[in-house]
Amino acid sequence: MTADIVKNTEQRAGGGASPSRRGSVHPIVPWIVAWACLLPLPFLLTNAYTQYVVNVICINVILAVGLNIVKGFAGQVTVGHMALAAIGAYSSAVLSTKLGLPFWGAMPAAMLVTGLAGAIVGVPSFRLEGAYLALATLGLAEAVRIIISGTDWLGASLGYAGIPPPYLAGIALDDYRSYYYLAMPLALLGLYFAFSILSSDIGRALKALREDPLAAAASGVNVRKYKVTAFVLSALYAGCAGSLQAHMAPGFIHPNSYTITEMITLLLMVVFGGIGHIWGGVIGAIAVTLIDDLTRDYLQYRMVMFGAVIVLTVMFMPSGIGGLIDDVLVRRRFKAIRRRRAGVASVVAADDV
Amino acid sequence: MLLEIKNLTKRFGGLTAVSKVDLSVRQGEVRGIIGPNGSGKSTLFNLISGVYRPDPGASIAFDGKDITNLEAHEIARRGVARTFQLLRIFSGMSVIENLLIGHHGHIRYGAASAVVGSRRAWAEERRVRQEMMELLSFIGLADYADMPAGEMSGGQQRLLALGRAMAARPKLLLLDEPAAGLSPINVDVLLDTVLALKNRFGLTVIIIEHILKVVMETCEAVSVLDHGEKIAEGSPAQIRDDRLVIEAYLGKEMKDEEVRAFLRSA
Numbered sequence: 244m245t246a247d248i249v250k251n252t253e254q255r256a257g258g259g260a261s262p263s264r265r266g267s268v269h270p271i272v273p274w275i276v277a278w279a280c281l282l283p284l285p286f287l288l289t290n291a292y293t294q295y296v297v298n299v300i301c302i303n304v305i306l307a308v309g310l311n312i313v314k315g316f317a318g319q320v321t322v323g324h325m326a327l328a329a330i331g332a333y334s335s336a337v338l339s340t341k342l343g344l345p346f347w348g349a350m351p352a353a354m355l356v357t358g359l360a361g362a363i364v365g366v367p368s369f370r371l372e373g374a375y376l377a378l379a380t381l382g383l384a385e386a387v388r389i390i391i392s393g394t395d396w397l398g399a400s401l402g403y404a405g406i407p408p409p410y411l412a413g414i415a416l417d418d419y420r421s422y423y424y425l426a427m428p429l430a431l432l433g434l435y436f437a438f439s440i441l442s443s444d445i446g447r448a449l450k451a452l453r454e455d456p457l458a459a460a461a462s463g464v465n466v467r468k469y470k471v472t473a474f475v476l477s478a479l480y481a482g483c484a485g486s487l488q489a490h491m492a493p494g495f496i497h498p499n500s501y502t503i504t505e506m507i508t509l510l511l512m513v514v515f516g517g518i519g520h521i522w523g524g525v526i527g528a529i530a531v532t533l534i535d536d537l538t539r540d541y542l543q544y545r546m547v548m549f550g551a552v553i554v555l556t557v558m559f560m561p562s563g564i565g566g567l568i569d570d571v572l573v574r575r576r577f578k579a580i581r582r583r584r585a586g587v588a589s590v591v592a593a594d595d596v
Numbered sequence: 597m598l599l600e601i602k603n604l605t606k607r608f609g610g611l612t613a614v615s616k617v618d619l620s621v622r623q624g625e626v627r628g629i630i631g632p633n634g635s636g637k638s639t640l641f642n643l644i645s646g647v648y649r650p651d652p653g654a655s656i657a658f659d660g661k662d663i664t665n666l667e668a669h670e671i672a673r674r675g676v677a678r679t680f681q682l683l684r685i686f687s688g689m690s691v692i693e694n695l696l697i698g699h700h701g702h703i704r705y706g707a708a709s710a711v712v713g714s715r716r717a718w719a720e721e722r723r724v725r726q727e728m729m730e731l732l733s734f735i736g737l738a739d740y741a742d743m744p745a746g747e748m749s750g751g752q753q754r755l756l757a758l759g760r761a762m763a764a765r766p767k768l769l770l771l772d773e774p775a776a777g778l779s780p781i782n783v784d785v786l787l788d789t790v791l792a793l794k795n796r797f798g799l800t801v802i803i804i805e806h807i808l809k810v811v812m813e814t815c816e817a818v819s820v821l822d823h824g825e826k827i828a829e830g831s832p833a834q835i836r837d838d839r840l841v842i843e844a845y846l847g848k849e850m851k852d853e854e855v856r857a858f859l860r861s862a
């Protein structure tokens with residue numbers, strides 16, 4: 244009987260081959276195309292403020308993609324991501340002003356520092372899950388903010404000013420338009436890396452953690468190692484984003500940009516966009532940044548609204564926009580396959596427990 | 597001996613789930629484990645596979661090396677694969693991804709390769725996907741490679757759980773009630789698949805099973821647990837006639853029709 248099944252399925256085996264990485268085009272090519280298409284954007288935007296918002300979108304995309312890696316893919320509930328961005332921003336600021344490092348040295352160094360901090364934020368995840376992990380990371384995050392607010396050489400609650408702009412080929416990226424040519428490619432690069440990580444063995448291991456850590460361990464996945472990996476990877480994104488925030492004109496950062504409010508806004512991007520969907524996160528980052536900007540006159544109601552949207556999304560659209568897209572594309576496809584095969588499928592396929 | 601367990605004990609609070617069990621399994625053997633509900637069968641697997649830590653005094657040697665206090669992933673890496681009674685497949689991942697996780701220990705490219713999407717990572721991914729497609733064909737699920745595992749039927753999920761364990765290319769395969777809930781025809785399909793895999797890959801298999809037909813037909817030897825203790829061991833025929841075994845089953849509420857039928861015939 245098995246022989247029959249084997250024979251049957253071997254004839255059809257070709258049909259199910261992996262969808263990704265077929266063909267000969269390197270996966271970075273689409274990203275280069277995207278980059279080329281996005282190049283003229285600043286010339287379509289008439290005022291500096293809109294350009295500023297676009298840059299913020301790029302930075303938020305990096306933040307959201309990073310948070311998605313740890314929360315969406317590895318399933319670790321953290322609210323410490325903005326604190327990591329703060330660490331990135333302040334490290335980059337200190338390294339460039341106090342040590343005189345150029346942006347291109349300060350940013351990688353700041354990412355390294357943030358990556359290390361990410362590993363520390365990840366340690367509670369060895370023992371804690373869900374809401375408890377969220378509380379632990381919240382505690383760490385608030386500690387970071389309070390320490391910054393109380394440290395004079397970090398500008399305390401006055402903020403840290405005088406952070407120099409990056410230079411690219413001798414040109415200072417000191418206005419919003421030129422800064423776009425730094426932020427946009429970095430956002431695309433971050434996306435490309437995220438996609439390649441997640442289609443790799445590492446990405447699968449992270450998803451397995453989210454799905455069932457025990458079964459993952461029994462399959463040979465070192466759960467603690469991959470938890471830390473997830474936190475460090477996402478921290479690297481946060482560090483990069485923080486550094487970008489610090490060096491953008493006017494070169495000023497403030498601890499109030501890294502409060503729980505900002506964290507909720509970031510969570511909204513990821514939740515609304517779709518936990519575990521990279522593109523969803525991008526859509527979320529764009530949508531929420533725009534809404535955030537349009538409603539800036541109603542600051543006091545905003546958090547109520549964001550909170551409500553998070554709750555509603557979780558209740559009625561738990562996998563967000565990305566989940567809806569997935570439903571349409573993926574599920575349909577398999578429903579069709581199943582219908583088609585219903586008649587010929589193997590005995591076991593027709594069985595149900 | 598491929599697996600040599602001595603004095604294995606596990607207490608949960610006041611309850612002794614596994615009590616001073618010795619168990620030796622030869623290379624290439626198919627061993628059955630039977631026993632009433634709650635007799636410690638699954639706990640035994642959890643101890644062997646490192647999901648639980650044994651109480652002090654135990655020793656578990658696998659392939660000549662001590663694995664008593666290793667972590668689950670380390671034990672898996674040494675060649676012990678298992679299925680779970682409640683399957684625990686990764687239902688949000690695709691069928692082939694489930695297998696690829698099973699194969700995780702054999703996938704060789706570094707983090708840097710993965711992040712930048714290097715040619716090396718590509719080539720390796722292509723290779724392992726092909727290998728997993730072959731395995732999927734073998735268990736008859738090749739058509740469903742990209743389907744979310746949670747959307748498959750119960751029977752298919754059982755096959756997938758088996759496939760994920762096999763993807764690890766284990767030396768020892770632990771199957772916790774692999775045929776539970778399957779219709780009689782599919783029990784046969786599953787058993788044939790297990791035996792075919794065993795022969796093809798030279799496996800050693802330990803099967804926990806309530807369906808006695810499975811045990812009688814596939815196992816060379818059977819060990820019986822009751823209240824965490826090993827109360828009998830021998831060939832299926834010997835076990836069938838063992839008075840202790842019959843009492844162990846009679847003393848409990850019996851799990852299914854088959855047990856009762858078996859006891860009537862004994």
Ligand SMILES: Nc1ncnc2c1ncn2[C@@H]1O[C@H](COP(=O)(O)OP(=O)(O)OP(=O)(O)O)[C@@H](O)[C@H]1O
Nearest residue numbers: 608611613631632633634635636637638639640681
């Ligand atoms: N994690 C745990 N914590 C507390 N008690 C446990 C735990 N795991 C198992 N037990 C107890 O240990 C005993 C043995 O359980 P086990 O699951 O090993 O039985 P089993 O032989 O597999 O039964 P079944 O045939 O129902 O699967 C049971 O009384 C069970 O309640």
Ligand SMILES: [Mg+2]
Nearest residue numbers: 637638639681
């Ligand atoms: Mg059990």
